[in-house]
Amino acid sequence: MIFLNILKKIKQKSVPKMYVLVRKDLAETYRCIQGTHAVSQYALEQSDLFRVWGNQTIVFLGVHNLRALRAWNEKLAIAGKRFSVFREPDLDGQETAIACFDLGDIFKDLHLV
Secondary structure, X not given: OHHHHHHHHHHHHOOOEEEEEEEOOOOHHHHHHHHXXXXXXXXXXXXXXXXXXXXXXXXXXXEOOHHHHHHHHHHHHHOOOOEEEEEEHHHOOXXXXXXXXEOOHHHOOOEEO
16 A cells, blocks of 8 residues: 555656746736746747647646746756746836646755746
């Protein structure tokens, strides 16, 4: 029985999920909206992977502020990840959220929002 539980956990970790990084310096409601925009942007820019994701598991993670989100943008680019960034027109085009369909190891130190 213990072995089956361990096996289930391993299988769960090996399934890609849609990770959405949102800025924690934005109001909670705004975070949800910006994260949704990032997923929509992903659908436009990465349509092949978006179809593979198929509206399955989505994980919202928080980053401290704009500077932290930009650092993640760079980190994901260097790692060769396919991701999309949403820039909010009402905030002078500031980056507000990132969406990335991935196994998630790169995000292990971030926390849910």
